[in-house]
Amino acid sequence: MASPPKYLTGDKAAIREFIDKFDTFLLDCDGVLWSGDHVYEGVPETIAYLRAQGKRTVFVTNNSTKARPEYLKKLKNAGIPSEVEDVFGSSYSAAIYISRILKLPADKRKVFVLGEAGIEMELASEGIQSIGGTDPNFRRDITQADFEALANGSALDPEVGVVLCGLDFHVNYLKLAYGMHYLRQGAIFLATNSDSTLPMHHNFFLGAGSCFIPLINATGMKPLELGKPSQAMMDAVEGKFQLDRAKTCMIGDRLNTDIKFGIEGKLGGTLHVLTGVHKKADWDKEDAVAVPAFYADKLSDICLDS
Amino acid sequence: MASPPKYLTGDKAAIREFIDKFDTFLLDCDGVLWSGDHVYEGVPETIAYLRAQGKRTVFVTNNSTKARPEYLKKLKNAGIPSEVEDVFGSSYSAAIYISRILKLPADKRKVFVLGEAGIEMELASEGIQSIGGTDPNFRRDITQADFEALANGSALDPEVGVVLCGLDFHVNYLKLAYGMHYLRQGAIFLATNSDSTLPMHHNFFLGAGSCFIPLINATGMKPLELGKPSQAMMDAVEGKFQLDRAKTCMIGDRLNTDIKFGIEGKLGGTLHVLTGVHKKADWDKEDAVAVPAFYADKLSDICLDS
Structure with a gap:
């Protein structure tokens, strides 16, 4: 039985410790950054904050129909200007x-x-x-x-x-x-x-x-x-970025893809945000597919720059 | 454990008894009548013989791409002139x-x-x-x-x-x-x-x-x-011909389609011929998918008109 995840929302000391633990954040997109065309409040600022702390942010998505340039366009429109190197789709x-x-x-x-x-x-x-x-x-x-x-x-x-x-x-x-x-x-x-x-x-x-x-x-x-939660995708991410897995955190909204992906990849941590598919009850139940190490109501809750 | 099938080849009395037991014969085509374009020796004569004895012969095949007129053409070319009513494909x-x-x-x-x-x-x-x-x-x-x-x-x-x-x-x-x-x-x-x-x-x-x-x-x-061994196909055959199942025999070369089809359909009998896919060893083994009631080396072995 995994220990219950630590709740970060509103706990500045815990958030500080959480951020200091990692040098790379892998972020799922839909349900974390946005829902369809609606960008969640405070998300662009949070990404900018993490980057200002010297953290690497990599966007990891299962959608294979788009190549990275199309994702870049979407990120830019969302107020998250990025480089092609920051995006990792399942076809890539x-x-x-x-x-x-x-x-x-x-x-x-x-x-x-x-x-x-x-x-x-x-x-x-x-x-x-x-x-x-x-x-x-x-x-x-x-x-x-x-x-x-x-x-x-x-x-x-x-x-x-x-x-x-x-x-x-x-x-x-x-x-x-x-x-x-x-x-x-x-x-x-x-x-x-x-x-x-x-x-x-x-x-x-x-x-x-x-x-x-x-x-x-x-x-x-x-x-x-090759998509999440396949560890072949983790191997590919690692192969490209030369990750230190212990200092990498996966952030997502789905236990069966994002959180499972991070746990099976033996990353230093996983953060579940409650803005997407899965809720607290999904990991509280006995046969939960995966239990995150941390959770927050929304991504912008980990932004200490406000 | 089903009792072992009765071997008909060369046993005139047993063949006579076998034929008298039924009024309708359902026949698989490939492996029974022919292999591809090669018609097995004595097959047209055997069909003619059964018909002369007042038996109904129905050709039952799983190939759905051909409509009955195309099958009729093939039967005619094989020396087995038939009516459209004699053919039963899985699309029909x-x-x-x-x-x-x-x-x-x-x-x-x-x-x-x-x-x-x-x-x-x-x-x-x-x-x-x-x-x-x-x-x-x-x-x-x-x-x-x-x-x-x-x-x-x-x-x-x-x-x-x-x-x-x-x-x-x-x-x-x-x-x-x-x-x-x-x-x-x-x-x-x-x-x-x-x-x-x-x-x-x-x-x-x-x-x-x-x-x-x-x-x-x-x-x-x-x-x-709807194809063999589905009993939906048997229901459809019965629905069309008003079969007396007890007086109907399925003849085929595959245990998992033809023989299973006849047994599960509670037909009066099943005859396996050794000119196609399955051999004696296939029903002799312990986990045989189906065991026929009768078998013969080839279809023409049941023709007593020679």
Whole structure:
């Protein structure tokens, strides 16, 4: 049984001690910084305060459809001007994982993408060649010639060593057949995240996990997932920033992704804020998926500069 | 423990008794009548012999992509001229099930199809209106307008009461989103069969089950499957032919589909032929999925007219 989290709101001495404990803060975005287009009060000031204390702030999100430049735009509009290096999305996580953690043979370094432009852009930013993805040649019906060329292998690029999947609004039988055959030939199976649904317009659509589950079903293989709480994402964050995990704190609003991510990553701490999905009752119950080390009503409660 | 099956090959008295026991024979096709384009020796004569004895022969197959007229052509080419009424495929099974077993309210009788023309043709043959399927309006990319109209429900036909899925070489995000939203609105979830892979060109592609598994993943719902060994298919066969199950025998080459189908359907008997997938060792082992009542080396062994 984990000890109950320490409540920081209003306790200046505890907040001081909390901040001094860390040199890096990993922050989830939705539910922590903002909800949709609504930025929570005091958030920009809190980020500025942490940075003024010499802390590094890294934004860690599971949304794979956006590349970092789009996140930067959103952060800037929210009053949190940042550098591209401050943002870590699951498609970028995948790119980092492929380029810095996986040791691919020189002749197996291409990635077949089942996903949108965000993934392609992040792969390109790490110098990784990709095929499939948004290529119009894959956005069409499968033909008899495709079936034959896939079956005898002549359609397959022998340099493909990875199949990377994410949310793909253009998923079709042809792309799935390519993905299936690359996997059957030994490609490594990766996914940015596996959300089954995608909240949109106050309703639900098919999420990333529902786009690539045909590959799991047809091959019997399971992808390594790069989004939170996967430790592959933590390894990628660490690989990029050379983190001292003991001096790093994960801040989030979801126990099953953010807080679990920080605990399993053996970070020095986790801070849960009550502005998003999970509440105090969620970690108070006996079978709680994860219990944070600290909690506060809202992110701006840890800002001592007021 | 089931008693071991009776071996018929070469035992004229036993064969006579076997044939006299039944008035209807349900026959699987691939592995029983033929393998691909190769028709097994003596098969046309055996079917003719059974018919001459006043027996009804019904061909029962799980392949949903072909409508019955295409099967008739194949049977004719194999030297087994038949009537359309003699063929029972899983898409026809689904159509029968919808029209004769399901009691749909008058204002919920349309079927949204995720599948190919074979399914549409069989639905039409039972007078069932379908949408989706091969309609070019669904063979395109999803747009922002689609997302909105699906989310607010204005894109949905209120008369759709069933989502019927099968193998769909044109599966895409738009069709899956429609299927998902009809299911979320309470449509009944049916599938012709759930094979994860499709053997083709001496290799494997995505089978029917891998085309519609995104709907299972995104909704948490599971379809009723209409192909063998599903008893929904047996109900549909019975609904059409007014079978006397005690006087009906299933003949097949696979324990997990054909023989299981016959046993669970409480048919009077099951005959396993050794010209296809499963062999004697498969039912001899302790955890056999099903044990036939009779077996023979090949279908033509039960032909006494030689």
